[in-house]
Amino acid sequence: xxxxxxxxxxxxxSLLAAVSWLAISVLALIPAGNAFIxxxxxxxxxxxxxxxxxxxxxxxxxxxxxxxxxxxxxxxxPFHLRVDPLAGFFLLLxxxxxxxxxxxxxxxxxxxxxxxxxxxxxxxxxxxxxMAFVILADDAYxxxxxxxxxxxxxxxxxTTDHGLPAIRNAGFLYLLIAHLGAIAILLCFGVxxxxxxxxxxxxxxxxxLQPLWATVAFLLAFFGFGAKAGMIPLHxxxxxxxxxxxxxxxxxxxxxxLKTAIYGMVRVIYDLIGGVRWExxxxxxxxxxxxxxxxxxxxxxxxxxxxLLAYHSVENIGIILLGLGMSMVFIGFGHPAAATLGLIAxxxxxxxxxxxxxxxxxxxxxxxxxxxxxxxxxxxxxxxRMPKTAFYFLIGALAISALPPLNGFVSEWLTFQTALQAPVxxxxxxxxxxxxxxxxxxxxxxxxxxxxxxxYGIAFLGQPRKAEHxxxxxxxxxxxxxxxxxxxxxxxxxxxxxxxxxxPTSFLLMLNRICAYLTGRGLSEQALESSWLWLVPTSxxxxxxxxxxxxxxxVAVTLLTxxxxxxxxxxxxxxxxxxxxxxxxxxPRMQDTADAFGQPIRHVFGPIYLMERHMPEPDDxxxxxxxxxxxxxxxxxxxxxxxxxxxxxxKIALLQQGRISIYLLYSFFTLIxxxxxxx
Amino acid sequence: MTYLPGIAFQxxxxxxxxxxxxxxxxxxxxxxxxxxxxxxxxxxxPYYTLAKxxxxxxxxxxxxxxxxxxxxxxxxxxxxxxxxxxxVLATDLPFAPAAxxxxxxxxxxxxxxxxxxxxxxxxxxxGGLGARREMLIGFxxxxxxxxxxxxxxxxSGSTQLTTIVETLAHREFAxxxxxxxxxxxxxMVLLAENARIPIDNPTTHLELTMIHEATILEYxxxxxxxxxxxxxxxxxxxxxxxxxxFLPWGIAEAGDWAALPLAFTVLAVKLLFAGAGLALxxxxxxxxxxxxxxEFLSTAFLLxxxxxxxxxxxxx
Numbered sequence: 001x002x003x004x005x006x007x008x009x010x011x012x013x014s015l016l017a018a019v020s021w022l023a024i025s026v027l028a029l030i031p032a033g034n035a036f037i038x039x040x041x042x043x044x045x046x047x048x049x050x051x052x053x054x055x056x057x058x059x060x061x062x063x064x065x066x067x068x069x070x071x072x073x074x075x076x077x078p079f080h081l082r083v084d085p086l087a088g089f090f091l092l093l094x095x096x097x098x099x100x101x102x103x104x105x106x107x108x109x110x111x112x113x114x115x116x117x118x119x120x121x122x123x124x125x126x127x128x129x130x131m132a133f134v135i136l137a138d139d140a141y142x143x144x145x146x147x148x149x150x151x152x153x154x155x156x157x158x159t160t161d162h163g164l165p166a167i168r169n170a171g172f173l174y175l176l177i178a179h180l181g182a183i184a185i186l187l188c189f190g191v192x193x194x195x196x197x198x199x200x201x202x203x204x205x206x207x208x209l210q211p212l213w214a215t216v217a218f219l220l221a222f223f224g225f226g227a228k229a230g231m232i233p234l235h236x237x238x239x240x241x242x243x244x245x246x247x248x249x250x251x252x253x254x255x256x257x258l259k260t261a262i263y264g265m266v267r268v269i270y271d272l273i274g275g276v277r278w279e280x281x282x283x284x285x286x287x288x289x290x291x292x293x294x295x296x297x298x299x300x301x302x303x304x305x306x307x308l309l310a311y312h313s314v315e316n317i318g319i320i321l322l323g324l325g326m327s328m329v330f331i332g333f334g335h336p337a338a339a340t341l342g343l344i345a346x347x348x349x350x351x352x353x354x355x356x357x358x359x360x361x362x363x364x365x366x367x368x369x370x371x372x373x374x375x376x377x378x379x380x381x382x383x384x385r386m387p388k389t390a391f392y393f394l395i396g397a398l399a400i401s402a403l404p405p406l407n408g409f410v411s412e413w414l415t416f417q418t419a420l421q422a423p424v425x426x427x428x429x430x431x432x433x434x435x436x437x438x439x440x441x442x443x444x445x446x447x448x449x450x451x452x453x454x455x456y457g458i459a460f461l462g463q464p465r466k467a468e469h470x471x472x473x474x475x476x477x478x479x480x481x482x483x484x485x486x487x488x489x490x491x492x493x494x495x496x497x498x499x500x501x502x503x504p505t506s507f508l509l510m511l512n513r514i515c516a517y518l519t520g521r522g523l524s525e526q527a528l529e530s531s532w533l534w535l536v537p538t539s540x541x542x543x544x545x546x547x548x549x550x551x552x553x554x555v556a557v558t559l560l561t562x563x564x565x566x567x568x569x570x571x572x573x574x575x576x577x578x579x580x581x582x583x584x585x586x587x588p589r590m591q592d593t594a595d596a597f598g599q600p601i602r603h604v605f606g607p608i609y610l611m612e613r614h615m616p617e618p619d620d621x622x623x624x625x626x627x628x629x630x631x632x633x634x635x636x637x638x639x640x641x642x643x644x645x646x647x648x649x650x651k652i653a654l655l656q657q658g659r660i661s662i663y664l665l666y667s668f669f670t671l672i673x674x675x676x677x678x679x
Numbered sequence: 680m681t682y683l684p685g686i687a688f689q690x691x692x693x694x695x696x697x698x699x700x701x702x703x704x705x706x707x708x709x710x711x712x713x714x715x716x717x718x719x720x721x722x723x724x725p726y727y728t729l730a731k732x733x734x735x736x737x738x739x740x741x742x743x744x745x746x747x748x749x750x751x752x753x754x755x756x757x758x759x760x761x762x763x764x765x766x767v768l769a770t771d772l773p774f775a776p777a778a779x780x781x782x783x784x785x786x787x788x789x790x791x792x793x794x795x796x797x798x799x800x801x802x803x804x805x806g807g808l809g810a811r812r813e814m815l816i817g818f819x820x821x822x823x824x825x826x827x828x829x830x831x832x833x834x835s836g837s838t839q840l841t842t843i844v845e846t847l848a849h850r851e852f853a854x855x856x857x858x859x860x861x862x863x864x865x866x867m868v869l870l871a872e873n874a875r876i877p878i879d880n881p882t883t884h885l886e887l888t889m890i891h892e893a894t895i896l897e898y899x900x901x902x903x904x905x906x907x908x909x910x911x912x913x914x915x916x917x918x919x920x921x922x923x924x925f926l927p928w929g930i931a932e933a934g935d936w937a938a939l940p941l942a943f944t945v946l947a948v949k950l951l952f953a954g955a956g957l958a959l960x961x962x963x964x965x966x967x968x969x970x971x972x973x974e975f976l977s978t979a980f981l982l983x984x985x986x987x988x989x990x991x992x993x994x995x
Contacts, residue, residue, distance in 0.1 A: 380802065383744045394746075401792060404778070404785040413781050416825075420832060423991075432991040435829060439984055442825040446818035449788055453795045453814050462802030463742065534776065543838040546777040553763070553774065554786075558756030565752075565901055569733045578740040578801045578897060592799070592807025600815040604973045 010060035011068050011083040011136075014091055017053040018132035021046060021125045028121025035114040038121035043106035046125055047099045053132065054095030060088030061510055067138060074141075080200050082138035085514040086271070089347065090135045090263045096496065097255050097354045098128055104362050104489025105248035107482075108369060120160060120246070127153040127252065134260050140189040140199040147185065147264075151178040151228075154257060157249045158241045170240035177237045181227030185264070188220035192272060204272045214273055218280050221268040228261035229317045231291045233637045238314055239298075243306035243374070247365020250306060254313045255358035262320055262350050266343075269328070270518045278332025278430065281325045285433075288321030289440045296447040297608055300454070300601045301629045303376045303594035305364045308455065309357065312400065315444060316353040319415065320346045322437055326418045329430060336521040338421035341537050343519065344511040345418050349411035351507075352500055356399040356408060359493035363393035366482040366490070367459065373466075376458045376594040383460040386481040390460045392490040397456050399497045401449035405547040405554070407500035410535070412445055413545060417537045447601075454597040463588040502547045504535045595627055610635070684936075685773040689763065692772070696762035696919075700911040701725035703918070703954055710958035725911060732904035740801045740897055750797035751898065751905035757790035758912040767919045768942045769931035770841040779838040780828040783920075784821060787872070790909070791817045798894035809893025812969065816878060816890060819976035820871045823864055826983035830861040831924050833990050840923065848927040856993065860986030862925045867979035869917045873910070875957065877967040878975065888966060918953050922946070 008016060024046050028038040060066070065084035073079050083091070105124065109117055130153055133146035155178070159171035191213055192204045209217060223234065230238035242250045269276060295315025302308035327342025364374075366389045373379050383390040399406040419438035425431040482490070500507065508523075516522035523537065535545045565571075580586050602609060610630040616623035655666070705722040712719035721727075739748070764778050764786075778786070795810035795817075832838045834857065835846035871878040874891035883889065895906050923930070929945030931938035967975060 381742070383746065383800075384742070398789075398792070401788070402785070403789045403792060404782050409782075409785055416781050417838070420829065420838065423833060423836075428991070432988050435833075435987055435991075436984065438829065439822055439826055439980075442822035443818070443980075446788070446821040449792050450814040450818045453792055453799070453810060457796055457799030457807070457810060461744065461746070461796060461800045462807070540776065541837055541839070541842060543779055544776045545779060545782055549774070549777040550760075550782065553777070554756050554760050557759040558752045561755045561759070561905065562752050565733070565905070569901055570736075572736045574736050574738045575741050576738050578742070578803050580803075581805065586803070588802060590804045591802050592804070592811060597807070597811050600811060600970075600973075603970060604815075604819075 008056075009066060010056040010063060010088065011066040011081060013056035014053055014060070014083060014132065014136055015068070015081060017049050017056065017095070018129045018136065020049045021129035021132065024049070025122045025125035025129070028125065029118050031114055031118055035117050035121075038114075038117045039110060042121045042125065043102045043109065046128065047102035047106070050095045050099035050102055050128070052095070054092050054099065056083075057088045057091030057093075057095055060091065061085045061513060063088075073145075077141055077199075079142040080138035081136045081142070082201070083136065085517045086263070086266065087135050089351075089510070089514050090259065091132065093259060093351050093354050094128075094131055094135065094256055097358050097493070098252065100489045100492035100496070101248050101251045101255070101358055101362065102489075103492065104251075104365070104486050107485025107489070108246070108248055108365060110483075110485075116160070120157070123153045123156045124249065124252075127157060127249075127257075131256060131260055135263060138201045140186075140193070140201070140204070144182070144186060144189070147182060150257065150260065151175070151182065154245075154249070154253055158245045158253075160246055160249070161244070167244045170237075170244040174237040174241040177227050177234060181224045181234070184220045184224030184227070188217050188224055188268065191217040191220060192268075201272060205274070209273065209275075211277075214275060215277070215280070217273050218269060218277075221265065221273070222280075222284065225261040225264040225268070226287070229258050229265070229321075230314050231287055231317055231321060232294050232314070233633050235291070235295075235314045236631065236633060236638055239302075239307050239310040242310035242313065242361075243304060247306070247361055247368060250309075251358040251361035251365070254310065254361055255354040258313060258317060259350050259354055262317075262324075262346075265324065266347075266518070270343075276328045276331045278329045278427070281328030281330075281332055282430065282433075283325075284321050284328055285325030285437050288318045288325050289437050290318070291315070291321060292318030292444045293440060294318075294608075296444045296451060297601065297605055298629070298631065300447065300451050300598045301609065304374050305367065305376055305379075305455065305459065306361070306374060308376075308451070309360050309364060312360075312448070312451070313353070313357060315448065316349070316357065316400075319412070319441065319444070320349050320353070322346075322441055323349060323411075323415045323418065326415070326434060326437070329425070329434065330418075330421065331519065333425050333427065333430075335421070335424050336519050337523060337538070338418060338424060340512065340515040340519055340521065340523055341414065341421065342418040343515045344508065344523075344537075345411055345414035347511050347514065348414055348500075348504075348507060349408075352399070352407040352411050352497075355493050355496045355500060356396045356406075359392060359396035359490055359497065360400065362486070362490050362493065363389055363396060366486055369486075370480040370482065376455065378466045379459040380462045380465040380588060380591065381460075382464075386460075388487055389482045389490070392487075392494045393460065394456060395494040395497055397452040399501070401452045402445045403449070405501055405551045407497050410501055410504045410545075410547065412441065413535075414537060415441060417543055420543070421538070450601075454594060458592065458594050458597065462591050465588050465591065465593075502551060504545075504547065505533070508535065508537075595625075608632075685771050688769065689772050689774050692767055692769075693759060693763040696765075696767060696915055697759055697908075697912060700762075700915040701729065701908065703915050703950060704911045706951070706954040707914075707958050707961075710955045711961055714958055714962040725907075729904045729908055732899075732907070733901050735900035737900040737902055739899075739902075742801065743897075744800050747797050747800040747897070748902070750793045751902040751909075753793045754790050754909040755905045755912075757786050757793075758909040758916065761786050761916045762912055764840060765916055765919050766841050766844050766923050766930060768939060768946060770845050771931075772841055775841045776839060780832060780840055780843070781825070781838060783840065784825050784828070787824075787913075788817070788821060790913075794894050794906075798897075801897050803897070805893045805896050809890060809896070812890040813894050816871050816972060816976065819973055819980065820868045823976060823980040823983050824868045824872070826980065826987055827861045827865045827868065828924075830857050830983065830986045830990055833987065834858070840920075844923045844927045844930060847924065848930060857986045857990035858925060860982050860989060862921075864979045864983035864986065865921055865924065867975060867982070869921060870960065871972070871976055871979075873914045873917060876961040877964045878972050880966050888969065890969075918950060918957075919946075922949050922953065 024042050028042040060083045068081040070079040130146050130149035137143035155175050161167050227234040295311050299308050299311035323342050323346030327339045330339035399408045402408040402412040422434040512522045610632050612628040614626040705725045709719040798806040798810040831843050835843045879890040931942040
């Protein structure tokens with residue numbers, strides 16, 4: 001008997017991990033000893049389970065698909081489970097990112113009251129388990145059950161503070177759009193099934209669809225999963241729901257839950273429907289580009305930190321869609337190598353976004369926990385009071401701004417490289433359009449950098465804007481920086497940013513295997529033969545990038561500069577007050593605010609926003625400038641639909657007369673009709 | 680050890696760029712003084728200024744964070760790295776494959792983000808204003824720059840700057856419409872990114888109009904010297920990128936050491952003309968109002984995109 005006999009197969013292991021999460025959720029309910037289990041054990045054990053799941057996922061990427069039928073569910077409709085490389089990749093994402101978030105949550109939730117904590121412990125782990133089952137599911141039935149469990153458990157997590165009406169509204173909006181999406185997905189499975197009655201993914205994969213029905217299935221899947229992913233115009237719930245939830249939950253939702261939607265899209269479009277057409281890809285590209293620009297432009301206008309991060313999730317989903325769309329266009333024209341590159345870029349960005357957005361939400365949570373602040377305009381100078389959080393947040397901010405040598409840059413680089421494959425396309429218009437999407441990506445990337453300069457500069461740098469935060473050093477023994485568990489969680493994700501940024505080649509090989517499994521062909525031989533140091537997507541003449549050499553050189557020259565300067569010149573420093581430009585009465589209120597920082601953007605992109613500005617009168621003794629930015633989608637998309645739904649239901653309500661005789665009459669006519677038509 | 684001469688040359692070139700960059704600034708200033716009918720300062724003045732600044736005591740605001748103090752070094756490191764990627768004298772750069780044109784744009788973005796963050800660190804109103812404006816120029820110039828480089832990348836089928844230069848240098852001498860568009864766009868980006876007229880004025884500290892100067896108001900002594908030096912390297916790097924893309928003739932090929940003296944002479948002549956041209960532009964144009972800067976840069980962006988489309992449409 002060898003040690004490998006004791007290690008379960010990836011499928012059994014993942015199932016075990018998901019069931020363990022369910023078990024933790026039930027055990028967390030025990031209120032004994034001031035909810036000891038939920039307070040001390042549930043989250044750390046949940047993190048370990050996550051790590052184990054990540055291991056099994058990693059293993060599954062390199063093994064052939066594995067299936068299992070569970071005799072659960074309805075009679076004659078057992079649950080089918082399956083792990084293949086694609087599922088393995090998403091399990092790895094779920095496990096590794098949730099491990100960091102769970103450790104953080106262990107510290108973050110420690111001070112909650114017992115009743116709330118037990119409920120959070122229950123919902124949090126059910127949420128994790130349901131996401132694992134979404135990825136493991138191999139039939140439409142289990143998939144929908146897990147999908148709905150995921151929506152419901154996250155709904156309850158969003159409404160943790162259900163005492164506040166705004167949060168109840170956010171939760172309702174989330175639930176509504178989640179269900180519209182779920183209906184579309186359900187219909188999509190129905191269309192793919194074509195009335196055979198067999199809903200296993202194997203049967204759906206084998207079913208041969210007419211081109212028209214395939215397109216219908218694609219549209220249903222794209223918009224159904226898109227509603228969960230937060231692409232425009234179905235994004236409205238995201239900036240409401242993510243800030244409403246407690247920060248570790250926001251991190252889970254933004255980092256991982258949105259990715260299950262990407263998983264669904266890839267699974268259904270590439271694997272189940274198959275036969276990807278380039279027109280589909282163009283649609284994905286157009287919506288992706290719109291989502292990207294919309295997300296970042298609205299993020300620049302926010303001053304609530306968590307809302308801002310939520311809008312950035314919208315943006316990043318757009319970037320992922322750009323990669324997916326390019327890959328679909330290339331498949332449609334029969335260029336599998338370029339298509340693989342696009343899919344790799346999209347999946348890479350999926351993982352990257354999970355890591356850095358998780359990190360940023362955790363950082364926002366630490367600020368909220370320590371200072372009670374969410375509005376950027378009240379913050380300032382936090383780098384001096386929370387230096388460790390500030391350090392981790394800086395890594396997250398640099399990563400999301402796609403700056404080398406961190407991970408965000410790698411995936412954007414790969415997306416650019418995909419766009420640069422455009423000359424192989426036969427269709428003249430598409431060939432010139434694809435690089436235009438790269439231009440949009442470039443614009444969005446630069447805007448993201450601006451947005452995170454704003455966030456970091458206003459929250460962490462400068463002087464405190466609120467008088468009560470002015471005291472330079474915290475009271476003795478009162479350290480307001482994040483606790484140890486929180487810091488560990490953030491450090492885990494920050495380290496992942498570095499690993500994903502510095503060792504892209506090993507991830508490229510992994511993703512190449514997934515894509516080879518999905519599209520039937522991987523990258524060119526030349527790309528795979530290069531050494532671990534060089535990231536070479538096509539061939540070394542075309543493009544290469546080596547983040548490690550890059551990092552080593554930049555650190556080396558920076559250190560060399562430092563040493564040279566120190567060697568040749570004295571290092572004397574004198575401290576003084578900042579230069580006041582001859583105006584001695586400067587107050588922290590004279591610093592830039594978040595709104596001021598966005599002002600040039602409002603000027604340049606004015607027509608995109610729906611603005612309501614209040615300018616103070618010149619002789620106002622207490623002048624206040626106020627600005628309200630609204631999302632135009634509400635007015636042309638959501639409200640007309642809501643009004644139409646209300647109109648229709650008011651007409652249907654006419655049937656309700658409230659008199660028993662009329663209801664009996666309805667029953668009578670129904671019976672007659674049934675007797676006439678259904679014999 | 681076939682790499683050895685390459686690595687030696689790589690180091691030589693980076694050191695050369697770092698040391699030579701202030702001369703270019705001195706030359707531009709000299710030309711501008713002549714054009715404005717002033718008696719010109721010495722071409723070596725930037726070196727004297729740097730030496731003076733290095734010898735002073737650094738004055739730092741009390742509430743400065745470590746970020747503020749490391750930023751000058753990071754800026755200098757970024758620019759030094761950029762100088763190592765761009766083929767200035769020869770295309771034989773063993774380090775160049777580590778970072779292609781997209782990474783080059785990324786390095787400039789990294790430097791910009793750090794300088795904007797450092798500007799906001801002290802919490803004065805000018806710092807925030809400068810950071811905001813710097814990022815405004817940056818987010819418009821960066822895509823335009825990337826599109827310009829993509830046009831060249833599409834022509835040569837590679838994003839490696841060395842490969843691009845080798846391909847372009849071997850083409851026959853003719854005017855390519857796509858490159859013509861790209862060149863104009865690149866010139867506009869160069870002016871904006873290096874804080875030159877018409878976007879910014881490097882010689883004034885006028886509160887209401889300054890952009891780059893506002894971000895470095897709090898710096899003094901060696902920190903300021905490093906930033907000024909990094910700015911000079913940035914100008915040098917941008918000019919050599921422009922030369923490499925649009926006038927690559929005369930650059931030494933890989934391994935062709937005999938061509939180096941010629942390449943050096945050709946580069947010096949090109950830079951003389953480029954510096955004089957920059958001074959001419961700065962003398963002839965007036966500074967634009969800040970809110971005309973987006974229009975200026977979006978024009979550059981559109982030109983760059985047009986250049987790219989032209990390449991696809993007429994294959995030239």
